[in-house]
Amino acid sequence: MTAAPARRPAPSGPAAPGPTGAGHAACHHGEILQGVFRDARGLPCPALVTLPVNVRASAARFTHRPGSPSDEVTVTPGGRTKARAAAVLAVRACAARRGAEPCGGELTLTGDLPLGLGMGSSTSDVIATVRAVADSWGVRLPPDAIARLSVRAEGASDPLMHGPRPLLFAQREGRVLETLGRALPPAVVVGCALGGGEPVDTLALPVSARDEDLAAYEHLRRMLRRAVTDADTALLGRVGTASARLRQRVLRHREFPALTAIADRTGAAGVQIAHSGNVAGLLFDPRTPGLERRLRQCAQALGREGIPPTRTFTTFATRPERGVVPWTNTFRKPSAARI
Template identity: 80%
Template sequence: MTSATRRPASPDATARETTGTGHAACHHGEILQGVFLDERRRPRHGLVTLPMTARGSTARFTCRPDSPPDEVTVTPGGRAKARAAAVLALRECAERLGEEPCGGELTLTGDLPVGLGMGSSTSDVIATVRAVADSRGLLLPPETIARLAVRAEGASDPLMHGCRPLLFAQREGRVLETLGSALPPAVVVGCALGGGEPVDTLSLPVLVAHDDLAAYEHLRRMLRRAVTDADTALLGRVGTASARLRQRVLRHREFPALTAIADSVGAAGVQIAHSGNVAGILFDPRVPGLPRRLRRCARALDREGIPSTRTFTTFATPATEEYPRGRTHLGSHRPTGPDTPRRRTRLPAV
């Protein structure tokens, strides 16, 4: 186990109650998700997410040393996974410090919609673990955060590792392969399929045919080459192929229209949330006439009744993450109810 880093003590480090903060970004669904071979040639479920750093969750945790162990209150209510993560993190920190675990108060804020496949629960969980550790004067390594996240929610996205393209075993919380330092440059026109209805990730069936392993290993090699060569066109091909395979489970009625729009405007391809309804059309930022293509894309999505959300990039721009964008649908931020509500989610500016 990688040891945690102890932060330098502050003047009030001996205070009866200590408060820490933590933040975690989200993602925009997956570029690739399927079954892959690990280092021992064993098949493992894994994914590669599409980072989206402009959105996320922030946690504030106040440690109450005299409170009973595991007594954690959460605001807003209903964040069961975040509460579980706080309890696990408190135990982890207490063990590292040689102290008895205690309870505390957790407050979560953020602007992520639930159930669209953007890693909202993982963002909550990671921010929570970081806040708890911060309140105890510790910096937990990503591998430890991943382990706690999987225990808290059953599966986890690799958000604790930052924006590097990683093939990540989501139900084990470990990296199968580091593909490189960054994804190829891309402009992503985001949209919401399925009317923006939430999807319960863990309730989705796991459909993997015998021949799928060879197909996904082929896509893995393609993505590895796309990252190495900064090849946006190849990135788009991988995203589209992975999304098409996932339609056996998700069955988005708009998927044929989405791929047809991508072809008609000269996009590199599409990507989807493999456990949600958020999707994106990928463009090479170096393609001629990009602003015109983006406008045509937004109009085509509108004609098909597919709400466009936010247009962003996989690379940093001087002023903002956003690129010249299409229609943005304003709506509610993340609801304050359970992790995956059964009611319809209003379309946000994701």
Template identity: 75%
Template sequence: MTEAPRPTAPGGDPHRTTGDGRAPCHHGEILQGYFHDENRRLCHGLVTLPMDRPGSVARFARRPGSKPDEVTVTPAGRTKAREAAVLALRECAVLRGQDPCGGELTLSGDLPVGLGMGSSTSDVVATVRAVADSWGLRLPPETVARLAVRAEGAGDPLMYGPRPLLFAQREGRVLEVLGSALPPAVVVGCALGGSEPVDTLALTVLVEDGDLAAYAHLRRMLRRAVADADTTLLGRVSTASARLRQRVLRHREFPALKGIADSVGAVGVQIAHSGNVAGILFDPRAPGLDGGLRRCRRALAREGITQTRTFTNFASPHRLGGPPWTTTYPKPSAART
């Protein structure tokens, strides 16, 4: 598919030199494992639990006439975002029929780092969008995904919005569109492992006999859960996937987390498969929801598990109760790469 240059972008024209971009985050995974694509080739794949915020905000100012790799980043140390800016500059220059150049990238936002919420991908997607906006362009999500994976080595499907997708994170492509939306859920968020960041590159993936069949079965279950808007089935899938991942992450709090979910009427648990963020899932249509949420928070406090925020994965007229992010998560670090 050929991408036509966009003649006028919001807030400017093709000759503009500054641009802005935003990207959301996610709350870890509903499902992650190994899956076959349409050609029966085995791929790493995941389905994330989307969130509207927090997220990353980027502003990019092009310097026409400068070398294409002369990109400065504030805060310093955001090497993946810088690489994404360089790649996006070259992509957009080709689309505009001009020479690539460098520029200045400024990133902001309140997204916690290293907890498995897609902080680096959020930075990268916001950066690519800001660079494109500085050229008066809007790149399609397939192009943003390709650039993000080249910059990071692997990424999350944040560029596609909140639709539930089985996404090949190391290849930047969609394996399956599961539907228009995940089943509705209320999530009591928490952070395991003392809220410490996880070095995702140091994780060793373990695959045992029967895992491929298990992941194929969970994929079919999740497909059915989305089609039927079945939150209970969603919880079964996320809990099973989280349990499989414990061979790698070994969260000491996981048995307590699962026990709390069972005792308060939740449908299951979900975790970041490469981090410490986690959640207990409730069906918003279930009777006694408010009481279940209160019991859940009290039980988490008794176990010494850090609570973060209670939120929904669907449009809600008001934010559910819970402390703000800044009081419970580590602040974003300038050393994010």
């Protein structure tokens, strides 16, 4: 009897995808205050307080690729190197928490926030990524752990992982220096773009720690603490303007004099800028008489000065405001808010 031919092994294909997780993160609109402050040990420390925007800026999905090395992470769209680095770090951290072997995976990011403008686009991507990886591993990472991973991936990070509370946050260390309160004072913000919307290299900016700067920033810290405690929008505007003015020694926005002049003419409480970018805003007290007229005048004046208005939002919104339009992906011609 003829022996039956031996069966050939079935060709091996790629391993079936493993668990998938999802995460999202908000963005911000630059800073109310940024400078150098003393920490609990009395040492100078770069830190900031951001102006939150109540939108989901980045969403991420992460799918395990079983059997692959933990550093084999592919990212869509390409070029998001900070998010990829965050995914690798988060995979290893989550696997260690589960006592399991880490593996690579596929990361997909979505969102329409412009890059490099000082709105926390990279931090938003990184936080969404870390949350998606953690979700895929069935791990819940606290904000402090997310902050540490974000700083390792980026070099500096905004405090978006902590939610919208006003925090004085050491962006290069990932730690909270002070919780200023539950919420910023109520304000309506008319956003705009300076410098043609060009990106700014955050980490290349100098950090000053002169004694006179430390004294000035500590004074603004006390003012902001009082503004939050008293829900004082006028004082919030003074802090934002003073901080932005100090930062002009580094950023040198040519539009800054026009921005502050428009704020004065239209009765704004003050201005704020992204100290590491080109997004800016004029802050209005929502209780100001004739607010709608003032907001229209502000947007028109910005346009006449060649400063594109972008969107109008509030510091106290719980849902998108009527008339708010999304950010465009091509920021050279930003969408204009219809006020």
